[in-house]
Amino acid sequence: xxxxxxxxxxxxxxxxxxxxLTVVSxxxxxxxxxxxxxxxxxxxxxxxxxxxxxxxxxxxxxxxxQLLLSSVFGLSDATNNIQWESxxxxxxxxxxxxxxxxxxxxxxxxxxxxxxxxxxxxxFRYGPKQALQMQAGGWFxxxxxxxxxxxxxxxxxxxVGSNIVVAHGSGDVSFVTHDAHPFHVEGILVRxxxxxxxxxxxxxxxxxxxHAEMDPADEQGHDPLNAHAxxxxxxxxxxxxxxxxxxxxxxxxxxxxxxxxxxxxxxxPLSAILPAVALQExxxxxxxxxxxxxxxxxxxxxxxLSGMLVAIMTGLNERRREMAILRSVGARPLHxxxxxxxxxxxxxxxxxxxxxxxxxGLLIATQPLIASRLGLFLGMTGLSGYEFILMGIVCVAxxxxxxxxxxxxxxxxxxxxMTIRV
Amino acid sequence: xxxxxxxxxxxxxxRPAETRLDEQVRAVDISGLRFSWSxxxxxxxxxxxxxxxxxxxxxxxxxxxxxxxxxxALLAGIVKPRYGRITVLGQALDEMHGPARDxxxxxxMGIIFQMFNLVPYLTVVExxxxxxxxxxxxxxxxxxxxxxVEAEARRLLTHLNLDHTDLLSRPVTELSVGQQQRVAxxxxxxxxPEIIIADEPTSSLDAAHRKDFIELLFEECRREDTxxxxxxxxxxxxxxxxxxxxxxxxxxxxxxxxxxxxxx
Numbered sequence: 114x115x116x117x118x119x120x121x122x123x124x125x126x127x128x129x130x131x132x133x134l135t136v137v138s139x140x141x142x143x144x145x146x147x148x149x150x151x152x153x154x155x156x157x158x159x160x161x162x163x164x165x166x167x168x169x170x171x172x173x174x175x176x177x178x179q180l181l182l183s184s185v186f187g188l189s190d191a192t193n194n195i196q197w198e199s200x201x202x203x204x205x206x207x208x209x210x211x212x213x214x215x216x217x218x219x220x221x222x223x224x225x226x227x228x229x230x231x232x233x234x235x236x237f238r239y240g241p242k243q244a245l246q247m248q249a250g251g252w253f254x255x256x257x258x259x260x261x262x263x264x265x266x267x268x269x270x271x272x273v274g275s276n277i278v279v280a281h282g283s284g285d286v287s288f289v290t291h292d293a294h295p296f297h298v299e300g301i302l303v304r305x306x307x308x309x310x311x312x313x314x315x316x317x318x319x320x321x322x323x324h325a326e327m328d329p330a331d332e333q334g335h336d337p338l339n340a341h342a343x344x345x346x347x348x349x350x351x352x353x354x355x356x357x358x359x360x361x362x363x364x365x366x367x368x369x370x371x372x373x374x375x376x377x378x379x380x381x382p383l384s385a386i387l388p389a390v391a392l393q394e395x396x397x398x399x400x401x402x403x404x405x406x407x408x409x410x411x412x413x414x415x416x417x418l419s420g421m422l423v424a425i426m427t428g429l430n431e432r433r434r435e436m437a438i439l440r441s442v443g444a445r446p447l448h449x450x451x452x453x454x455x456x457x458x459x460x461x462x463x464x465x466x467x468x469x470x471x472x473x474g475l476l477i478a479t480q481p482l483i484a485s486r487l488g489l490f491l492g493m494t495g496l497s498g499y500e501f502i503l504m505g506i507v508c509v510a511x512x513x514x515x516x517x518x519x520x521x522x523x524x525x526x527x528x529x530x531m532t533i534r535v
Numbered sequence: 536x537x538x539x540x541x542x543x544x545x546x547x548x549x550r551p552a553e554t555r556l557d558e559q560v561r562a563v564d565i566s567g568l569r570f571s572w573s574x575x576x577x578x579x580x581x582x583x584x585x586x587x588x589x590x591x592x593x594x595x596x597x598x599x600x601x602x603x604x605x606x607x608a609l610l611a612g613i614v615k616p617r618y619g620r621i622t623v624l625g626q627a628l629d630e631m632h633g634p635a636r637d638x639x640x641x642x643x644m645g646i647i648f649q650m651f652n653l654v655p656y657l658t659v660v661e662x663x664x665x666x667x668x669x670x671x672x673x674x675x676x677x678x679x680x681x682x683x684v685e686a687e688a689r690r691l692l693t694h695l696n697l698d699h700t701d702l703l704s705r706p707v708t709e710l711s712v713g714q715q716q717r718v719a720x721x722x723x724x725x726x727x728p729e730i731i732i733a734d735e736p737t738s739s740l741d742a743a744h745r746k747d748f749i750e751l752l753f754e755e756c757r758r759e760d761t762x763x764x765x766x767x768x769x770x771x772x773x774x775x776x777x778x779x780x781x782x783x784x785x786x787x788x789x790x791x792x793x794x795x796x797x798x799x
Contacts, residue, residue: 116668120657127656434651440613441648442722443641443669445634 117448120439121455128428135421136464142417143468143507144475146410150500151472153403155491159240160399161392163307164359166238167213168368170391171195171203171375172357174382181391184215184357186308187225194354199380204358206374208367211236213359216320216352219279224265226279226313228320228352234260236361239307240490249273250300253316259296260314263304271298277313279323294323306490321352360385414507418514421460425453425518429525436526450523457515458508465504469496560625562730562762563587563610567619569788570605578617580605581788585780589729592756592763594773597782603766606782607734610764611644612636624729641670645723645761649735652719653707659697662707663688663721666728673726680727691721695751713744720752727759735767749775 125132164170164185172180173193182188197214204212213236216228227233234245234252250273253260261271271277276295296315304310362368368387375385436449476491484490496504565585571578580602587593597603608614609621612628613636621628624643628636640646645666653662664684667674674684681687692698695717702710707718716736723731733752737745749765749772756763765776773779 120668123656123661435654438648438652438654439665440637441611441640441646442666443637445637447634448669 117452118455118459121452121459124435124452124456125459131424131428132460135424135460136467138420139414139417139461139464139511140467140471142410142414143465143504144471146407146414146503146507147468147472147496147500148475149403149406149410150503151476151491153400153407154497154499156403157396157400159306159490160396161389162240163392164237164239164388166236166242166361167359167388168362168365169360169372169375169385170357170388171200171360171383171385174384177384177386177391178395180357180384180386181388181395183217184359185388185392187217187227187312194356195358195383196381197353197355199378199383200355200358202380203375203378203383204360206371208362208364208371209360210363211361213237214317214355215357215359216317216354217356219281219320219323221265221277221279221313222269224262224269224311224313226315226320228315228317228355230317233314237309237359239305239309243305245305245309246303247300248303250298253299253314255297255299256316256318256322257294257296258299258316258319260300260302261298262302262310262312262314264310265313266298266301271301273298273301279313279315281324294319304484306484317352317355415510417464418461418507418510421457421464421511422514422517425457425515426521429453429518429522432522433525436522440526446523446526449526450519453522454512454515454519457518458512461508461511461515464511465507469504560589561586561622562589562591562624563764564622565620568609568616568621569618570609570614570616574617578788580609580616580786582606582619582785583787585785587762587764587778589762590760591777592753593765594776594779595764595766595782596768596770596773596779597766597786598768601782602786602788603782604734606786607732607764607766610730610732611646612640638670641666642672643729645725645728645731647716647719647723647731647733647736650712650715650739652722653710653715655706655708657707659692659703659705659707659710659718660685660688662718663691663725665722666725670726673728675726677726688721688725691724691755692718694755695721697721712739713748716740716748717751720748720755724755724759724761727761730762730764731756733763733765735769736765737772738767738769745772746775 170180170184172184173195175193179189200212200214203209211232213229213232215233217225219226219228231252237245239245247260248263250260259277265271269277275298277298278295296313296319302309360371362371372385372387375383436444436452439449439452440446473493476493480491480493563586565582568580568582568585569578570580595603595606605614609616609628610623612623612631615636616629619629623639626639628639631639654665657665664677664687667677667684677684677687681690689698689703692703697703697714697717702714707715710718716739719736723733731752736752737748740748752763753775755761765772
């Protein structure tokens with residue numbers, strides 16, 4: 114075994130350039146495959162962890178996807194608002210640990226404005242149960258205070274102390290601006306890689322205040338009659354309506370029963386969704402693109418391996434002479450066969466190793482950039498089980514491809530014997 | 536996978552059967568041999584009887600197409616006869632299966648070709664020690680002779696007048712044809728196999744080098760009492776040998792048929 118492999122190794126050294134090029138092409142394709150897989154799985158993890166630790170999201174009755182898109186991604190407008198009383202009633206349920214009220218519908222320079230309270234900063238989690246952190250200032254304390262997501266602050270050049278103006282509606286250009294009620298930036302959040310980065314946080318009272326002044330222009334759910342119709346004591350920091358609220362339960366196992374309770378709530382038609390489940394569903398749609406990418410890079414690996422096949426096949430005729438010499442000193446046809454198959458296998462293995470090395474080199478080099486630009490944190494973790502399987506497939510494919518020239522030289526060596534063909 | 540590399544396994548090569556390789560046993564003993572490349576085609580070789588005693592240097596002469604290469608392939612155990620018996624060193628090659636014949640060749644035979652004898656990516660010494668990669672027996676013999684396989688290779692190369700250090704470090708492709716043939720001879724002699732088969736080893740050399748080469752080869756064969764089977768169409772070399780065989784006389788197969796042995 115060792116004798117044949119040391120021969121194969123010396124044969125490589127003799128063909129440094131062509132073997133080197135083959136290794137490089139396989140390494141590049143392996144890097145691409147693993148890179149795409151890394152980004153794919155990281156994107157999925159990051160996507161499905163856009164919101165974590167929240168057990169239920171409650172909004173006006175609508176489809177789960179619609180509620181998820183509006184309440185988490187701010188991608189579509191909520192169809193209806195829910196009454197503050199409903200929120201109060203449901204959040205006092207004994208199974209509820211905490212709740213975050215959110216109010217949507219306004220924008221600042223195209224970024225969505227989210228009205229909430231201190232509970233958001235205290236309880237909102239993303240990724241692997243990570244809490245929000247401030248990069249400057251603190252969470253808003255006053256009615257006019259605002260906190261900016263990292264991207265908002267960066268793109269618009271706002272700093273703590275800046276004044277911002279909120280527009281009604283979610284379009285980029287809105288004719289209705291709440292100029293009379295500017296907000297002061299009190300804090301800027303650290304980048305999360307989630308929609309939080311593209312959000313302006315203000316107090317619920319602040320949202321209410323701007324709409325109170327603009328009531329005549331406001332037709333979307335902020336019905337003044339409604340406000341008057343509501344009876345009972347009303348604190349200044351309590352709005353009349355909100356868009357949705359997040360719920361954290363004391364016990365996760367209660368999620369389904371609380372969900373049923375919300376769906377059957379008598380006060381008004383409400384929907385509750387399990388964000389983890391809804392996110393998985395949404396990924397099923399979004400993830401198709403990444404699967405296609407992975408398939409394409411799989412084919413690139415196949416092209417790399419075909420390159421190796423071509424390189425070995427073209428060199429085969431020249432090597433018939435070498436094989437006849439080896440036969441004459443006692444090599445069996447099987448030795449000759451394993452020399453070629455072994456060569457294909459070793460080239461593939463070196464290619465894979467180099468590819469993995471390149472992947473980590475690339476990760477080290479681009480990690481900060483990817484983290485800051487895409488919000489994807491590509492960890493320097495070892496190969497995952499799935500990546501090992503992928504590499505195993507590539508390796509086996511390399512050996513299998515080697516069987517083609519191997520069989521050919523095997524037949525040659527049987528036919529040629531020791532005859533040296535020139 | 537492992538099974539096919541058994542040649543290197545210690546103890547395997549020195550089987551009890553080989554102790555019978557005493558002086559009485561002939562180096563080559565062929566009887567009733569008939570060979571054709573396929574069942575239906577006409578035989579290219581039909582030899583009633585051919586014996587070569589141990590330690591002899593035999594010259595087999597024949598024009599191209601007379602079945603020389605076929606006879607050598609049979610002697611080396613690359614192919615099997617369809618009929619008849621071919622015994623080398625007392626072992627019936629016709630009874631052995633392929634891998635056993637390959638191992639037998641590795642252990643007991645040294646082969647020199649007409650040209651392109653050397654593996655281009657190996658150094659001179661690596662080319663010479665190549666048989667020791669496939670034969671444990673020859674490796675042991677070489678080590679016994681000079682202490683190490685490499686030392687034995689250098690000893691043989693020195694005997695064949697290839698002892699310049701700069702020569703040994705040069706790529707084999709840069710050697711002259713005469714030098715390449717001498718490296719090939721050293722390889723064939725490595726580990727003292729009982730039989731050397733040389734297939735037109737001098738046809739690419741000029742007259743002066745030809746004689747030198749054969750004399751050096753003889754000297755080494757004499758030292759180890761090696762049997763030499765030397766095939767050539769060049770009859771001028773015949774007087775240097777103990778015995779000359781004319782293939783056209785011993786091969787009863789139709790030479791016209793022999794010429795057509797590989798239908799195109």
